[in-house]
Amino acid sequence: MSLPDFKLLRPRSLAEAVELLGKHVDVQIVAGGTDLIPSLKQRLFIPAYVIDIRRIAELRGIRVIPGQGTEIGALTTLTEIEHSDLIRRDYPVLQEAAKTVASPILRNMGTLGGNICLDTRCLWYNQSLTWRTSCGFCIKKDGDLCHVAPGGTKCWAVFSGDTPPALLCLDAELEIAGPAGTRRLALRDFYTNLGDARMKLARNEMVSRVFLPERTAGYRGVYRKLRLRGSIDYPLAGVAVALKRSNGHVEDARVAITAVNPAPLVVRGVEKEMVGKSVTEEIAAAVGELAARTAKPLTTSALTPEYRREMIRVFAKRAVLEAGTK
Amino acid sequence: MSDFSIIGKRIAMVDAAGKTTGAGKYTDDLTLPGMLIGKILHSPYPHARIKRIDASRALALEGVVAVVTGQDAPNKYGILPVGHDETALAVDRVRYVGDNVACVAAVDETTAEKALELIEVEYEPLPAYFDPEESMKAERDLIHENRPHNLEKDYHHVFGDPEKGFAEADCIRESRYIANEVTHAAMEPHSTLAAFELDPYSGALGRLTVWSSTQVPYYLQHKLSLVLEMPMSQIRVIKPLVGGGFGGKSEVIPLEIIAAVAARAAKAPVKITYTREEVFWAHRGRPRTIMDMKIGAKRDGRLTAVAARVVQDGGAYCSYGVVTILYSGALLGAIYDILNVRWDGYRVLTNKPACGAMRGHGTVNVRFAFESQLDEIAAEIALDPAEIRRINLLQPPCITVNNLRVTSYGLPECIEKVVERSGWRERRGKLPRGRGLGIGCSHYVSGAANSIIRSDMPHSTVNIKIDRDGGVVVYTGASEIGQGSDTMTAQIAAEVLGCTLQRVKIVAADTDLTPIDIGSYSSRVTFMAGNATLRAAEEVKKQIASAAARKMNCVPEDLVFRDDLVFKRGSSVSSVPSGVDSVVAGRVEGQILRGSLQQKRKEEVPKDWMTFEEAVVAAIDFHGALTGTGSYAPPPESRGGSFKGAGVGPSPSYSYSAQVADVSVDEETGEVTVHKVWAAHDCGRALNPVAVEGQIIGSVWMGLGQALEEEMVWKDGLLMNPGLLEYRSPSAVESPEIEPIIVESIDPEGPFGAKECSEGSLAATIPAIANAIYDAVGIRLREVPFTPERVLAAIRARDAAAKKLDLTEGVDPTAPTRFREHGGALWFRGKGPKRHELDPARRAEQLAGGDD
Numbered sequence A: 001m002s003l004p005d006f007k008l009l010r011p012r013s014l015a016e017a018v019e020l021l022g023k024h025v026d027v028q029i030v031a032g033g034t035d036l037i038p039s040l041k042q043r044l045f046i047p048a049y050v051i052d053i054r055r056i057a058e059l060r061g062i063r064v065i066p067g068q069g070t071e072i073g074a075l076t077t078l079t080e081i082e083h084s085d086l087i088r089r090d091y092p093v094l095q096e097a098a099k100t101v102a103s104p105i106l107r108n109m110g111t112l113g114g115n116i117c118l119d120t121r122c123l124w125y126n127q128s129l130t131w132r133t134s135c136g137f138c139i140k141k142d143g144d145l146c147h148v149a150p151g152g153t154k155c156w157a158v159f160s161g162d163t164p165p166a167l168l169c170l171d172a173e174l175e176i177a178g179p180a181g182t183r184r185l186a187l188r189d190f191y192t193n194l195g196d197a198r199m200k201l202a203r204n205e206m207v208s209r210v211f212l213p214e215r216t217a218g219y220r221g222v223y224r225k226l227r228l229r230g231s232i233d234y235p236l237a238g239v240a241v242a243l244k245r246s247n248g249h250v251e252d253a254r255v256a257i258t259a260v261n262p263a264p265l266v267v268r269g270v271e272k273e274m275v276g277k278s279v280t281e282e283i284a285a286a287v288g289e290l291a292a293r294t295a296k297p298l299t300t301s302a303l304t305p306e307y308r309r310e311m312i313r314v315f316a317k318r319a320v321l322e323a324g325t326k
Numbered sequence B: 001m002s003d004f005s006i007i008g009k010r011i012a013m014v015d016a017a018g019k020t021t022g023a024g025k026y027t028d029d030l031t032l033p034g035m036l037i038g039k040i041l042h043s044p045y046p047h048a049r050i051k052r053i054d055a056s057r058a059l060a061l062e063g064v065v066a067v068v069t070g071q072d073a074p075n076k077y078g079i080l081p082v083g084h085d086e087t088a089l090a091v092d093r094v095r096y097v098g099d100n101v102a103c104v105a106a107v108d109e110t111t112a113e114k115a116l117e118l119i120e121v122e123y124e125p126l127p128a129y130f131d132p133e134e135s136m137k138a139e140r141d142l143i144h145e146n147r148p149h150n151l152e153k154d155y156h157h158v159f160g161d162p163e164k165g166f167a168e169a170d171c172i173r174e175s176r177y178i179a180n181e182v183t184h185a186a187m188e189p190h191s192t193l194a195a196f197e198l199d200p201y202s203g204a205l206g207r208l209t210v211w212s213s214t215q216v217p218y219y220l221q222h223k224l225s226l227v228l229e230m231p232m233s234q235i236r237v238i239k240p241l242v243g244g245g246f247g248g249k250s251e252v253i254p255l256e257i258i259a260a261v262a263a264r265a266a267k268a269p270v271k272i273t274y275t276r277e278e279v280f281w282a283h284r285g286r287p288r289t290i291m292d293m294k295i296g297a298k299r300d301g302r303l304t305a306v307a308a309r310v311v312q313d314g315g316a317y318c319s320y321g322v323v324t325i326l327y328s329g330a331l332l333g334a335i336y337d338i339l340n341v342r343w344d345g346y347r348v349l350t351n352k353p354a355c356g357a358m359r360g361h362g363t364v365n366v367r368f369a370f371e372s373q374l375d376e377i378a379a380e381i382a383l384d385p386a387e388i389r390r391i392n393l394l395q396p397p398c399i400t401v402n403n404l405r406v407t408s409y410g411l412p413e414c415i416e417k418v419v420e421r422s423g424w425r426e427r428r429g430k431l432p433r434g435r436g437l438g439i440g441c442s443h444y445v446s447g448a449a450n451s452i453i454r455s456d457m458p459h460s461t462v463n464i465k466i467d468r469d470g471g472v473v474v475y476t477g478a479s480e481i482g483q484g485s486d487t488m489t490a491q492i493a494a495e496v497l498g499c500t501l502q503r504v505k506i507v508a509a510d511t512d513l514t515p516i517d518i519g520s521y522s523s524r525v526t527f528m529a530g531n532a533t534l535r536a537a538e539e540v541k542k543q544i545a546s547a548a549a550r551k552m553n554c555v556p557e558d559l560v561f562r563d564d565l566v567f568k569r570g571s572s573v574s575s576v577p578s579g580v581d582s583v584v585a586g587r588v589e590g591q592i593l594r595g596s597l598q599q600k601r602k603e604e605v606p607k608d609w610m611t612f613e614e615a616v617v618a619a620i621d622f623h624g625a626l627t628g629t630g631s632y633a634p635p636p637e638s639r640g641g642s643f644k645g646a647g648v649g650p651s652p653s654y655s656y657s658a659q660v661a662d663v664s665v666d667e668e669t670g671e672v673t674v675h676k677v678w679a680a681h682d683c684g685r686a687l688n689p690v691a692v693e694g695q696i697i698g699s700v701w702m703g704l705g706q707a708l709e710e711e712m713v714w715k716d717g718l719l720m721n722p723g724l725l726e727y728r729s730p731s732a733v734e735s736p737e738i739e740p741i742i743v744e745s746i747d748p749e750g751p752f753g754a755k756e757c758s759e760g761s762l763a764a765t766i767p768a769i770a771n772a773i774y775d776a777v778g779i780r781l782r783e784v785p786f787t788p789e790r791v792l793a794a795i796r797a798r799d800a801a802a803k804k805l806d807l808t809e810g811v812d813p814t815a816p817t818r819f820r821e822h823g824g825a826l827w828f829r830g831k832g833p834k835r836h837e838l839d840p841a842r843r844a845e846q847l848a849g850g851d852d
């Protein structure tokens, strides 16, 4: 399978990139390309222009801003995050999540920005043009039906990135660059939970940096991922937990889930369930229930929806116990 | 006698360097001047009539040289003489999503792909069949007109007296097992390059040369000749390096014929390389198999009877189907001593890609059912699972009730070894909750005693030529596909001739140069091509010996060939130089041109020894040329019975294996972790122990994939996971340590006693894991793969838990019940949505009939 024809643009600065984004209508950003390139081959995108942002040196690397927190450039690779002592020490949940993504080779290419902006996935969508032709085009691409929820009008393609639930637990913020400069947005407010319009990013905007607040540095973190293979596989369900303890009691806690909804979601009611208490089996089980209730898996992915929801419950319980007691 | 210098040694593959450095050439690495790229248009329908194909717009596209369709080569072919039901491209009907409709040959891939979109095809959709048990009821809209009820073939065998056997049993178990469909997933996608010679004046087409990733170059040559209506002598097939086959390249795959048809139309070389998705459509993997298995046993563990009904979902074409179904019955025999057997086999056509031969052809799924049920019986009569297997061993040499001749039989030792190494006796039953050990046994043929096209001709022939400097060239038709065929050939030749391995050069699998060998399938190469090599080498050796004996004043029988020397038996070791290098220089320098006259002058008295080169020169002097040939045909007494279907199953020899798996099961998630597998395999003699171990480990890992993860999932004939991301072959992470244990039963007829080692181990892995899961958590899984959701559903069912895991949630209640009866599947299998009005692939109307 070959790539469709497009013009490749290679800006050297953020400003230049934003300018190009504004200038061209039919355009796709490529960072590591591990998500976009296979999709181009499958003709899920046939852009006139592709902007390769990898030459923008300012978007690489991890930097501490004293008194504020840590800043990670959108082009920082998942391998860099996995091997960063700083991240391992201060934001262990992010490190855990990053090292479960795909395989070592893909992590060498894949960027944090690309992981956050990852296209939503569906078994009926991530297929070749020939395949989709024989099946019938769906809402997400070229058609107006949904194979997952027949008769429905909403797209349920599932968000399957591993690091965003970890970033949500850490109260991460994004820096978004656009024609009018940059703006900040809480990651929590970035996703739409719509499979076919996954993020709140204007056409001429891009994600430039990620901020992790100093406040959540040192939170204990655990990431648990359901997959059939120990490597390569996207999550079929994923749970991130980050919490702060003092004197055996939980001071603050966050749980977020991925791969079971069109967006990574923060599980509501966790603070209420946990803060001020010490973590027990019962509390962990209760959080597991909350997480399972947030999960709305459908037949977008391998394994049955019911099993995947069940695993959100089990994994959330286990992750809370581990983060809360070890 | 096990005093060999090359046999039995751990030797690196002779073709390893090219593969590891990247210098080696696979088919897709090849290019020719003026070469075009071929791309195939595939059917979007599972079953439809082609009403019209209009390729004019595609042909008009700049860069497109030719477009071919079914009419360009309508002759039928198929790997089996009874199954000639394929054409290069669909002639008037497509039978599965992915069936081949047209092929574009263009200057590059992009142009060819664009041209595909310009081909207009008008289809008339037909009712389609996706489930074998429904398909068998079909009365009309048959997949092939000459196959009533969509039944490719059914067989009904009875040996002994099963009724009596079951009547005598104290314990009978009967249940249904299902093994879902899997595919080979070889690393190298299929690729073919076809080129005709052109007459420079008239432009007329001459001889055809085809380079292809194949396990069977000679069958390819034969089928090309059928379809293209050219004599075989005008066709040359060359097999470059092949990146794995596992059966997926053991017959003629559509692209191989299509490339030649396109090259003929374009009058230019055409190369086609499948995308991974196309590899899945070409398929020929292991069929989904439904097995109703029944075993009866006495209280003491002796088996009294077996009955099996096996239904295979064969896909849209015959392929190897008739053989696959027959193996599923035949190989109930030749492993245990069972006197009463009933077997009913059904090979059914459905509108899906054709299934064919895959590692452990025909036996793997049935072995899973049998070995699982054997454990159920053992549990019921409170016998150790290893013990019940021991009680039912054969007493070879013997002939089984279904006429299989068993000679060498290392199964008892295999069982003993894995029991011992795994700590079976000490550990089993004493492991912590959730952890368990399980055992499984299996066997396989060392080549089929009857070739596909039945004849008395040899199955393998090998020629050897020795040059004046002692270089040995072995010409063999055997196909190296990564399994070590070339290395095995070189080892046998070098051992017989007593020369170094470095002297031996292998020329293999080129129909113009090498004598015929029927191919790399059914684990036949070591046994058959190995024997042919042995015979060819012995023939040349005899010529060298007679000449050398004259020089040494002795009889040829007194000579020993070893370590690049020829010496008199019993000559004192000290008189024979240990290093060859010291004598080669000077003594025989220049002899190639001057002949041996000069050399003779140098020699004063007859000696006790000669170098290999000297002996070769003496022989060429004496005989004029030094060539030898050897061939192998299985002995008549190994060819089996004469009942209908008796041709499949017989082999000159069988390999045996026993395995113990150590697993743990997470009872909250259903996840199964395999910690270790001890795998003992009786390969007769390990010609190259590293290669044998590699094959055992690879087989176990492949079996593990089928046991835990791999499954082709269908939705209305559409493959939901046509790629290596969603079709999950195990990654290194969940491939545990395998302890390969080589058992050597020294087969009386194998080359140096060797027999099969690369397929037989696979079948034991799946039941060993199933039985270990039972030992760990007390659930009996009857459907592979044992995905976590199936395991969890069974655990919940075991506990009659309040919180049942209903894996069929969301499944359309009108969907056929068989989708529900076995507790779920990897994916939703209910009905899909109606296709949208504007959808290009929308079916004309809701069709009557079919089973969708």
Ligand SMILES: Cc1cc2nc3c(=O)[nH]c(=O)nc-3n(C[C@H](O)[C@H](O)[C@H](O)COP(=O)(O)OP(=O)(O)OC[C@H]3O[C@@H](n4cnc5c(N)ncnc54)[C@H](O)[C@@H]3O)c2cc1C
Pocket: A028, A029, A030, A031, A032, A033, A034, A035, A036, A037, A038, A074, A078, A100, A101, A102, A103, A106, A109, A110, A111, A112, A113, A114, A115, A116, A117, A118, A119, A160, A161, A162, A163, A205, A206, A207, A208, A232, A233, A234, A235, B725
């Ligand atoms: C076999 C395989 C397995 C995988 N497994 C996993 C897995 O387990 N978990 C997982 O999370 N991912 C997985 N992935 C997906 C992917 O490798 C990672 O998500 C990776 O982080 C994506 O980053 P990238 O830089 O390669 O993204 P790209 O492919 O370059 O981009 C991805 C998307 O984000 C957009 N984009 C990228 N950067 C920006 C930016 N700065 N601003 C705005 N938009 C942007 C692109 O336009 C594109 O739509 C897998 C991929 C493959 C091929």
